[in-house]
Amino acid sequence: MSANxxxxxxxxxxxxxxxxxxxxTEKGLKTIMxxxxxxxxxxxxxxxxxxxxxxxxxxxGRTQKMIDDYPVLKRDYPLNEVNLDYWASDKESPYTEVKRxxxxxxxxVGGRSLMWGRxxxxxxxxxxxxxxxxxxxxxxxxxxxxxxxxxxxAEKFAGISGNKDGLxxxxxxxxxxxxxxxxVEKDVAKRLKDHYKEARDMIIGRTxxxxxxxxxxxxxxxxxxxxxxxxxxAYFSTQSATLPAAMATGNLTVRPWxxxxxxxxxxxxxxxxGVEVLDAETNQTYEYFAKIVFVNASTINSAWILMNSATxxxxxxxxxxxxxxxxxxxxHHLGVGASGRYEGFEDKYYFGRRxxxxxIPRFANLGNDKRDFIRGFGYQGGASREGWSRDIAELSVGxxxxxxxxxxGSWQVxxxxxxxxxxYHDNKVTIDKTKKDKWGLPVVAIDAELKDNEKKMRxxxxxxxxxxxxxxxxxxxxxxxxxxxxxxxxxxMGTARMGRDPKTSxxxxxxxxxxxxxxxxxxxSAMTSAACQNPSLTYMALTARAANHAVEALKKNxx
Amino acid sequence: xxRRTAIRNLALIIGGAALLPACxxxxxxxxxxxxxxxxxxxxxxxxxxxxxxxxxxxSTPGAKDLxxxxxxxxxxxxxxxxxxxxxxxxxxxxxxxxxxxKYDKLFADLSAKxxxxxxxxxxxxxxxxxxxxxxxxxxxxxxxKGQTVNGYTNSKYFMTRQVVYELVPGRYNARFPYKQKxxx
Numbered sequence: 010m011s012a013n014x015x016x017x018x019x020x021x022x023x024x025x026x027x028x029x030x031x032x033x034t035e036k037g038l039k040t041i042m043x044x045x046x047x048x049x050x051x052x053x054x055x056x057x058x059x060x061x062x063x064x065x066x067x068x069x070g071r072t073q074k075m076i077d078d079y080p081v082l083k084r085d086y087p088l089n090e091v092n093l094d095y096w097a098s099d100k101e102s103p104y105t106e107v108k109r110x111x112x113x114x115x116x117x118v119g120g121r122s123l124m125w126g127r128x129x130x131x132x133x134x135x136x137x138x139x140x141x142x143x144x145x146x147x148x149x150x151x152x153x154x155x156x157x158x159x160x161x162x163a164e165k166f167a168g169i170s171g172n173k174d175g176l177x178x179x180x181x182x183x184x185x186x187x188x189x190x191x192x193v194e195k196d197v198a199k200r201l202k203d204h205y206k207e208a209r210d211m212i213i214g215r216t217x218x219x220x221x222x223x224x225x226x227x228x229x230x231x232x233x234x235x236x237x238x239x240x241x242x243a244y245f246s247t248q249s250a251t252l253p254a255a256m257a258t259g260n261l262t263v264r265p266w267x268x269x270x271x272x273x274x275x276x277x278x279x280x281x282x283g284v285e286v287l288d289a290e291t292n293q294t295y296e297y298f299a300k301i302v303f304v305n306a307s308t309i310n311s312a313w314i315l316m317n318s319a320t321x322x323x324x325x326x327x328x329x330x331x332x333x334x335x336x337x338x339x340x341h342h343l344g345v346g347a348s349g350r351y352e353g354f355e356d357k358y359y360f361g362r363r364x365x366x367x368x369i370p371r372f373a374n375l376g377n378d379k380r381d382f383i384r385g386f387g388y389q390g391g392a393s394r395e396g397w398s399r400d401i402a403e404l405s406v407g408x409x410x411x412x413x414x415x416x417x418g419s420w421q422v423x424x425x426x427x428x429x430x431x432x433y434h435d436n437k438v439t440i441d442k443t444k445k446d447k448w449g450l451p452v453v454a455i456d457a458e459l460k461d462n463e464k465k466m467r468x469x470x471x472x473x474x475x476x477x478x479x480x481x482x483x484x485x486x487x488x489x490x491x492x493x494x495x496x497x498x499x500x501x502m503g504t505a506r507m508g509r510d511p512k513t514s515x516x517x518x519x520x521x522x523x524x525x526x527x528x529x530x531x532x533x534s535a536m537t538s539a540a541c542q543n544p545s546l547t548y549m550a551l552t553a554r555a556a557n558h559a560v561e562a563l564k565k566n567x568x
Numbered sequence: 569x570x571r572r573t574a575i576r577n578l579a580l581i582i583g584g585a586a587l588l589p590a591c592x593x594x595x596x597x598x599x600x601x602x603x604x605x606x607x608x609x610x611x612x613x614x615x616x617x618x619x620x621x622x623x624x625x626x627s628t629p630g631a632k633d634l635x636x637x638x639x640x641x642x643x644x645x646x647x648x649x650x651x652x653x654x655x656x657x658x659x660x661x662x663x664x665x666x667x668x669x670k671y672d673k674l675f676a677d678l679s680a681k682x683x684x685x686x687x688x689x690x691x692x693x694x695x696x697x698x699x700x701x702x703x704x705x706x707x708x709x710x711x712x713k714g715q716t717v718n719g720y721t722n723s724k725y726f727m728t729r730q731v732v733y734e735l736v737p738g739r740y741n742a743r744f745p746y747k748q749k750x751x752x
Contacts, residue, residue, distance in 0.1 A: 059735065061724065061727070061733075061735055062722050062727065062733075063722055063723055063724045063727065066642065066646075067642070067643060067646060067647055068718060068719070068722045070643070070647055071647065072646040072647050073604075073646065073647060073648070073649065074646070188740060189740055189742035190742060191742040191743065192742065192743050195742075230736045230737065230738050231737040231738065231739060231740045232735065232736055232737065355746075356745060356746055356747065357743055357744065357745065357746060358744040358745070358746035359740065359741060359742055359743070359744050360737065360739070360740070360741040360744045361737035361738070361739050361740035361741060362737060362740075363740045363742075396721065405687075405688065405691045405713075406621055406622045406684055406687045406688060406691070406713075407621065407622070407624060407684050408624055408626045410622070410623075411623050411624065411626065411628075411630075411720075412626075414717070414720065414721060414726075414730075415726075415730045415731055417746065
């Protein structure tokens with residue numbers, strides 16, 4: 010085997026890339042994982058993880074220089090002082106916004122698995138059947154029964170804490186013990202159940218934070234500093250979970266600073282033979298060869314790589330023969346919800362910082378619930394006691410004010426919706442050859458927007474949030490509904506969808522590119538629809554399933 | 569620059585300085601280096617006196633003991649837009665004028681009670697349309713108040729001695745009993 014030849018290449022090292030590397034190496038394949046950014050070593054490189062709040066010069070805030078340096082990241086919460094190094098530079102890696110799209114990226118080993126929200130939910134059959142029933146886009150080529158064992162497999166390894174709630178819309182998984190709801194959340198949950206006669210539920214979030222020790226990882230210490238990288242390895246990330254497992258096989262090579270510019274396609278065999286890499290530090294170009302290629306560069310960048318590949322055969326790139334590559338870009342739309350004040354339990358507080366909240370699964374368009382839009386939405390929220398803030402003019406400066414600052418304020422309950430976005434052919438990414446990044450590579454152009462169905466859904470997301478909080482006895486309920494730009498959900502999906510027909514989809518039921526069967530795409534780009542649950546657990550399950558199929562197909566000489 | 573021109577310019581600057589009235593002379597630099605805000609030692613002292621009125625030294629440390637006024641200035645220098653920084657400087661002057669008009673004194677020379685009374689009158693002026701105090705004065709005060717409280721509640725002293733912050737709680741108690749402190 011020559012130096013640049015492996016059994017498998019994995020492009021990207023985030024949630025799905027890490028899983029691909031783990032599965033393929035554990036099955037004995039010599040694998041190279043290519044990551045476009047720097048290395049971040051577990052624990053050692055989590056430089057801010059053990060700092061106290063007062064050690065940050067601006068206490069976590071954002072400076073004007075940061076705002077100038079990150080014109081996209083500044084649009085939402087990710088721009089902050091404490092984990093700035095984990096976010097890709099908007100200036101080094103610009104993109105074109107035909108319509109505004111907030112693209113928040115992590116270009117380093119581990120990708121966004123270091124900063125993700127960790128909420129982990131299974132999809133149900135209603136989600137996999139939705140496109141067929143509604144007659145939109147294309148049907149998923151798989152059903153819940155096809156992926157259910159892989160959900161279990163992913164959950165058992167990743168470590169998902171949660172309660173077995175027995176809900177049809179949100180199938181139970183192989184969970185670790187759940188985190189606890191606080192007294193107010195428990196009360197609100199009970200009142201909601203009574204008010205809606207068990208048609209709506211409020212459950213503790215199911216999260217990829219382990220609650221018991223697991224695979225040499227320490228259980229969650231309730232620091233709520235997950236996005237700094239966890240020195241205990243208590244939440245699932247490439248670094249805490251899949252990378253050590255893959256390294257332990259002795260079969261993995263990790264190459265940081267490796268921007269994959271294209272997949273090398275062999276017209277004669279109709280298969281990929283490897284990839285071309287631009288070294289981000291030296292600007293040198295290299296080629297790597299393998300029997301199979303897993304594309305896990307994140308939804309938009311995976312589409313970019315495919316669109317850049319085999320352009321001498323297909324003008325639109327590898328996988329474009331259906332006309333769907335780069336199309337059907339989805340996200341979850343959010344920024345709409347409600348909050349209010351809860352009276353009572355003034356003698357109760359909580360100790361520890363729980364990096365989790367409650368979840369209200371979808372209820373819209375299920376059972377007797379009928380709406381003027383299709384699909385639905387879920388909510389994430391929590392109850393907590395505010396900092397002290399009584400509006401008494403005489404108590405706003407001086408010694409009494411200073412004393413009062415040490416007391417907790419009233420209980421607040423808040424929640425925000427996550428709405429399903431439909432796959433629209435004209436929500437798309439393309440390559441913009443007129444603009445180049447730091448390495449002289451053409452950038453992506455993103456052209457996507459929310460449409461009528463999502464806009465109608467947002468009205469319901471706002472009014473239902475208010476109605477539910479009020480039904481639970483929450484006072485002074487105020488709603489919010491921000492400008493609904495796509496991207497903010499950081500759940501990009503759909504640019505290389507799975508399907509049953511090569512004429513209308515990019516990937517088959519095993520995540521294989523129809524036009525090159527030894528290329529597997531298993532990140533968010535594979536998604537045929539978006540549902541409203543957080544998608545990462547589904548990427549993990551799809552990746553493990555596809556890797557298993559890839560190795561079986563290799564053994565049978567099918568690819 | 570030619571040496572001769574440089575000497576002539578230097579002479580002009582020195583000469584000009586000699587002609588300026590005493591109150592316009594160099595007032596001394598602030599005690600921390602600021603990159604974007606041109607603030608003098610008197611203004612720094614004013615910020616310190618206001619912060620100390622908001623979080624006074626009692627049986628526990630006050631704003632000056634904890635360096636909160638310097639935190640206010642660091643935040644002003646790094647985290648605010650040019651417009652706000654400019655308004656802060658303008659507002660500082662307006663604040664001194666307002667104090668002078670009401671008490672015929674500098675803020676530093678007021679009694680503790682008068683200082684509180686002055687700040688409370690600004691706090692009470694909440695209506696954005698009100699013209700009791702100029703806009704810049706309210707920006708000036710608002711930044712000091714917000715960042716003094718931010719600095720205090722995120723200080724090591726507050727988080728370790730006033731409330732119980734632990735870097736590694738290790739557990740989540742969802743039903744923790746709480747008894748309100750008996751405030752004086």
